[in-house]
Amino acid sequence: MSGFDVQQFRSQFTFFQLQPDWVYLDNAATMHKPKAVTDAVQRFYQQQNSNVHRGAHQLSQRATTEFEQARDIVASFINAKHRHEIIFTSGATAALNQIAFGLMHTVLQPGDRILLTQLEHHANIVPWQLHCQRHGIHIDVVPLNSSLQLDLAAYQQLLLQKPKVVSFSHVSNVLGHIQPVQQMVAMAKAAGAITVIDGAQGVVYQQPDMQQLDCDFYVFSGHKIYGPTGTGVLYGKTALLEQLTPLLAGGEMIEQVSFVNTTFNKLPFRLEAGTPNIAGVIGLGAALQWIQQYNNNDLIQHKSLLLKAFFSGLAQIKGVDILSMPVHNAGIVALNVDSEHPSDVAAMLDQQQVAVRSGQHCAMPLFSYLARPGAVRCAFAAYNTLDDVNRCLLALEQAVEILTA
Structure with a gap:
């Protein structure tokens, strides 16, 4: 059983106190800074x-x-x-x-x-x-x-x-x-x-x-x-x-x-x-x-829990093309919605205050290899919660309904 307390960890970040309504999943681009920093x-x-x-x-x-x-x-x-x-x-x-x-x-x-x-x-x-x-x-x-x-x-x-x-x-x-x-x-x-x-x-x-x-x-x-x-x-x-x-x-x-x-x-x-x-x-x-005051294995286990819940939720949403694999994954998921442009999907999530990145993520040769125009990227950090996962899934489900209607 992990001794990791995500709320205690999250409380170290002023951003989440000042912006409590945001689900921040753009962590592969840059992470928020704790008060110590x-x-x-x-x-x-x-x-x-x-x-x-x-x-x-x-x-x-x-x-x-x-x-x-x-x-x-x-x-x-x-x-x-x-x-x-x-x-x-x-x-x-x-x-x-x-x-x-x-x-x-x-x-x-x-x-x-x-x-x-x-x-x-x-x-x-x-x-x-x-x-x-x-x-x-x-x-x-x-x-x-x-x-x-x-x-x-x-x-x-x-x-x-x-x-x-x-x-x-x-x-x-x-x-x-x-x-x-x-x-x-x-x-x-x-x-x-x-x-x-x-x-x-x-x-x-x-x-x-x-x-x-x-x-x-x-x-x-x-x-x-x-x-x-x-x-x-x-x-x-x-x-x-x-x-x-x-x-x-x-x-x-x-x-x-x-x-x-x-x-x-x-x-x-x-x-x-x-x-x-x-x-x-x-x-x-x-x-x-x-x-270093936190046990790294606890942080890995917490992100694994978030990933498991996210992949499980994505499986219930029709029309989602998942590029990432759940195994050997550090906490980043790239996905697309049918033939919709990734930027349109990300814009829909942004309207619900879910921050993700879309595009080719400075990896054009990879997307050429995959024959995809880009992807929406959801990247989890240790300060993310299961509520963040659920809010992202709900926003994504609503985006799919609107874009594919």
């Missing part, structure tokens, strides 16, 4: 606003201490071996861009191959394309099986082509399907590939352990795990981080500059150009500290 951000701006690492005064020193404490919190949260393996970015997109750019000419050479999957977010496709097309590097794609899970037999065959880099999502941002990341990392490493995991959706589902997972890079966004927008983490093993060419230059990433030559700072600073999002990073540290 908004308080930490507000406290920084009101009491110690100052730049980090370079000021001579006490305010700057205190800001630097809190900023670097957040790095320690992140390193501990994902069990990184060293604190300098945590690079702060503006989000998972920026982190993936840094990896794709940074590996060119240091690791990736003309004629090399990289391996992606059919499930990927644009942020794990386009950065590779920008550089691969220019430098003669080929991209292969792992297909899906009939259950819309990755085809591991095809994956194994593609690994025989010896890709230099294998990059894939921990959890599909469209379907919610959880990938067997530990198995996939082991298979890729056996083939000699560098492994990159897009953990934007995975980090909130299951706290990742870098020592157990043993991937080379893992990235995530702060706002997907109750933290502020504009924050993200690029984790990388030291040897590979040192091989990355910095994407951005200036500020703290520099050790010595002349008009003839420039030398870069040590990790993590060499990959953190300019003034960082100091308040955001402090807020991210607060978010990770806050979430």
Whole structure:
């Protein structure tokens, strides 16, 4: 029996106190922030606003201490071996861009191959394309099986082509399907590939352990795990981080500059150009500290309960085409209503104050593969309740009646 109290959890979020009529199911896009996070951000701006690492005064020193404490919190949260393996970015997109750019000419050479999957977010496709097309590097794609899970037999065959880099999502941002990341990392490493995991959706589902997972890079966004927008983490093993060419230059990433030559700072600073999002990073540290007071298995069990009720209710509504599978699902359900446009369905739900997302969810290649114009996406978080599920189902049933009348 789970000891999780959803009402106590939900009470930590000011949004639900001020907007009690909303059913918020757009959590895969961004999550609401607990008071512990908004308080930490507000406290920084009101009491110690100052730049980090370079000021001579006490305010700057205190800001630097809190900023670097957040790095320690992140390193501990994902069990990184060293604190300098945590690079702060503006989000998972920026982190993936840094990896794709940074590996060119240091690791990736003309004629090399990289391996992606059919499930990927644009942020794990386009950065590779920008550089691969220019430098003669080929991209292969792992297909899906009939259950819309990755085809591991095809994956194994593609690994025989010896890709230099294998990059894939921990959890599909469209379907919610959880990938067997530990198995996939082991298979890729056996083939000699560098492994990159897009953990934007995975980090909130299951706290990742870098020592157990043993991937080379893992990235995530702060706002997907109750933290502020504009924050993200690029984790990388030291040897590979040192091989990355910095994407951005200036500020703290520099050790010595002349008009003839420039030398870069040590990790993590060499990959953190300019003034960082100091308040955001402090807020991210607060978010990770806050979430650890809850048992992650309790959160998973609660979302599983919501998913079971949602899938059960969807089965009673005629005309609903469900793309997601209930098994190995992190809490995201993509669906359509007969031939109705997803935006029309989402607009009907919005009229009843049920917040979802519609469209192609930054995964156009996946929807082309599925031969669908898009989907309505309902994404659950630990603060959602069975009442949220029932209200969404009722709104969806009414939308179907109106749109298909």
